Amino acid sequence: MAKIISSFFISLDGVVESPDQWHFPYWNDEMGAVVEAGMRSAGAMLMGRRLYDEWSAYWTSAESDKEVAATLNAVPKYVVSSTLEKADWENTTVVNGDVAARLRELKERIDGDIQMSGSATTVRWLLAEGLLDQLNLLVHPIAVGRGQRLFEDTPTHALKLVRSETFETGVLNLTYVPAEGM
Numbered sequence: 001m002a003k004i005i006s007s008f009f010i011s012l013d014g015v016v017e018s019p020d021q022w023h024f025p026y027w028n029d030e031m032g033a034v035v036e037a038g039m040r041s042a043g044a045m046l047m048g049r050r051l052y053d054e055w056s057a058y059w060t061s062a063e064s065d066k067e068v069a070a071t072l073n074a075v076p077k078y079v080v081s082s083t084l085e086k087a088d089w090e091n092t093t094v095v096n097g098d099v100a101a102r103l104r105e106l107k108e109r110i111d112g113d114i115q116m117s118g119s120a121t122t123v124r125w126l127l128a129e130g131l132l133d134q135l136n137l138l139v140h141p142i143a144v145g146r147g148q149r150l151f152e153d154t155p156t157h158a159l160k161l162v163r164s165e166t167f168e169t170g171v172l173n174l175t176y177v178p179a180e181g182m
Helices: 029-041 049-059 066-074 099-109 120-129
Strands: 004-011 042-048 077-080 092-095 113-117 134-140 159-166 172-178
Touching (some): 004 029, 004 120, 029 042, 029 113, 029 134, 029 172, 042 049, 042 120, 049 066, 049 077, 077 099, 092 099
Parallel strands (some): 004 113, 042 077, 042 113
Antiparallel strands (some): 134 172, 159 172
């Protein structure tokens, strides 16, 4: 069975919005290896509507990193949206209706992990529905001060730290799973 795994670049104050404006000074080979390993394990990608709009506009014509673009264009992608009727990005399926049931079906039939990068609103919903299997956080040693936070207006979700690592840049690579019985 596939696992739904979400990964975020996140600041010390919990901001996940616009990491392109604050995370690049912390990028190094250690972080690159973690991101690459996540991409290699992906049997599919899952995203919300906003991330789909951003990524489909960028990665279908990206010249800066053709290898990443080729990987993202080829992998099956699933977009959780109640407003998107048709997805034009190759290998993309819109997931709507009984989303929780559809995602449970996908977990049963996909080989590899169902990877997410971003889509904070979708991750909060997945946690509430008991569908998120793993949360990977690359915590950057910076307080951004403003922007969307990963956990805004959410109920309490107990998580268990199962792996941690500190990069040379001070970034923490943390892996959490939902805690049972807490």
